[in-house]
Amino acid sequence: MQERVRISDSQVNTDLTSSIFESSKLYWILVGFLALVVLCGFTAAGYMFNRGLGVTGLNRPVMWGFFITNFVFWIGISHAGVMLSAILRLVQAEWRRPATRAAEVLTVFSLMTAMTMPLIHAGRPWRVAYWVFPYDWARGIYPNVRSALVWDPSAVFTYLTSSILFVYIALIPDFAVLRDRTTGVPHIIYSILSLGWRGSVRQWKLQIIAGILLSAIILPIFVSVHSIVSWDFGTAMSVEAWHSTVFAPYFVIGAVHSGVSAVVTVMIILRWMFHWENYIRREHMDSLAKLLIVVATAWLFFFALEFFFGLYALEGPEVALRELQVFEAPWKWYFLTFLITSYLIPVPMWLIPSVRRNLWLMAFTTILVNVGMWFERFIIIVPGLMRKQAFVFTWGGYTPSIVEVTIITATFAMVSMLVLLFAKVVPLIPIGDAKEGMILHDEIKIGKVMVPAVMREE
């Protein structure tokens, strides 16, 4: 059922720029709290740089822990932008309109956050330059381009650049709206950013073509980024349960699952905070939930393939590792949590139409998904490393320290804070898209009933 309301163009401008020109006390309290958490994170990171990686729980053989798990997690969240913005634009899904800007912005900030994780994890981040930049720093040693770890920065930077371009191109008309509604320094800045936008027919045509072209171009980047991140693990021979051919699509579909769930959470928060009930409607949640059902089921299929074919060869070390993950505490609790929160609770709930249209339940289920997906990456990374070495006496465990927990918490605060601050600068629902959706909305009389319809340009 559609709950569309007819709103005038000037009202749309006012409503969607309200986040920029008006602020509630709650907004600043929230930003302040998040900034405090981020500051704690920076302090913890600084303490770690000063004292060394020994203040974390990392030790032989578990050299990858919370930081790398978080890196993979935020790369995953970043996939929401392309999924909702690019793919749904190409298939002309009308219900994408209020979600695209929030998804694209979440992509950019989560990518930036993800990139800080390997830097922090290096312990001495300035040394990362030595093995990333193609330059003979010392002793004729160049970065090892055969390593998947060296492919990561290229892939992530490419994705970040193209995502920023994607966001910016879509923002040009909205910058023009803000240019026309501001004075002083903001007016100058918005004038520069709007690149002389006048809203002529030709400019709109170019804007649409650019959007479609960028959507098509960013798709292979979107697939390749998380595939390359997955090959950080998939190309490793020495760790059980990592060398699997299914990792690339498994990681990509998992990323879409967690990313789209995160966007739903963000949209519900934005709707509540800025009173955008007319723009982020329950019908959008309904459509997003149906998309999530499909994505989650596909993800479950790939998870089943990964787990099952790990056992297929009945090789002792791999079977032992799977037994550790599923039957031994505390891993069995993490495994159970991950499975229940990623799929077994959310998806059956999303099958119920009233749940899909309930904002509280949608927020609850989508947050659960991301809790589960974080555990999924943790379960993939750490148990394999614990049993990496051949001899039992070289096996180890992993317990994260307060430093790691603080830094990880700070990353969530940083992304949230950046999204909120960005809402102060640009409208998080594309104004042009919202107006276009209203223009293309129509009704057809079938029998005695007026049925909502959409104009479709071929």
Next chain:
Amino acid sequence: MHESHHVVAPSYLDMTAQEITNDVLERHHSPGNQFWTVAMILGGLFVVGLVGLFMLVSDGFDNKSNWGYYAATFAYVFSLSQTAVLVSVALRMAKSHWRRPLARISEMFAIVGVYSFAMLVPLLWVLPSIEGRRSLWFEWPGNTPHIWDTMALGSLVICGLAILYFASLPDLVTDKEVSGKSDEDVSYHPLIPHWFGTPKHWQLQKIVLGLLGGFYFLMLIIVHMLISVDFAMALIPGWKDAIFPAFHAINGIQASIALIIVTMFILRSTSSLGKYLELEQFWALSKILLATCLLWFYFWWSSFFTYWYGRMPAEIGVLKYIMFETYSTVFLLAFTMCFVIPFLILVVNVVRKTIWGPTLAATVILIGTFFNQVRYYVAGFSVEDHTLHVLENLPDFTSPGPIDFMVIVGGISGAVLTYMLGTRLFPIISIWEIKEGLMLQRVRKFMKRDIRVLAKPE
């Protein structure tokens, strides 16, 4: 955008519901002499295939390498026919407005499922026991995997037939009424006398098709996994590839979409029903076909890259066998025809938005898919000792002999003949869906252009 290719609305939009009914049913009852001529030719080729099968059976079931091409033909027929039904199911779930003319064309392939089930029977005698070798079933007792594969494929076929029947029910009732038949004349159709087209009946049909569609989708993926692993992967020592079932499924989806495009082209060229199959259907399917080509490559690359990078002896042995040495020519043909050529055809916008472009790409894909099945199933059936851990000595390439050619030609001809005979039982164009589509769309003037308005009752 070229004005000559600009599609505003289907041409049958000007027809009344009664005209459409009469038009489709007239063709259904009088297919023409050309139809029966082709059926007779296919029947003759099918008999040739039966002779070939008889010769294979008389040679016995012990020499598996004799049955390689038969297995490849079975896998080809199963992949194409059963996955074709999924196209209708998936498009109905996605509520695509353009799916209506091709829905029945797609669902009709469920009848070919019975044929593919019959083809499975001899292979059950050929398939070696799982004792001493890797298998999806580990150490399950009894007639594993024979009984489970039979049950799975049987369930899929029954579900597909149920989808076809329930989706065709309104048209069968219409046919009975237009033809003036009594309930006794159609007593073999148990539900026809009970269908009255009330709102409750339509609602019930929608629910049944939804449930059956969901079940079919899940079963299809499972059956793809069972067939691809039990009849190919598990027969080649050292081959442990988690993504192979997904790759097999995506190849099936790609080929089935190609099959539907070719079927639509044949209908357009040989019958008056072509008016329902317009550029819109070809264009829409061509986009999905392009996406499946890219997914084909992506899944293949994930598998190949992980194996090639790792350089593990068992995996390199598999690569040499099915890609780079023994079956290298077949692999090259499959790769070129399933990805390179279709991609180059479909990536060009102008070509994609024609009727001949997607049809050409689809034809190439259909041939390439057969080569792809050959390199897995013939390779698997050619291995003498399945209990080895690693493929140390690569078996020789098994060239097709006269019996193999008879079986291939007869097997495919039989499938096509089954489909053609199925069109005598059910109208090939879904009358009720076309009529429903007419109700849900209008052509209106918008800013000096004619534009289509699509109702979204959900």
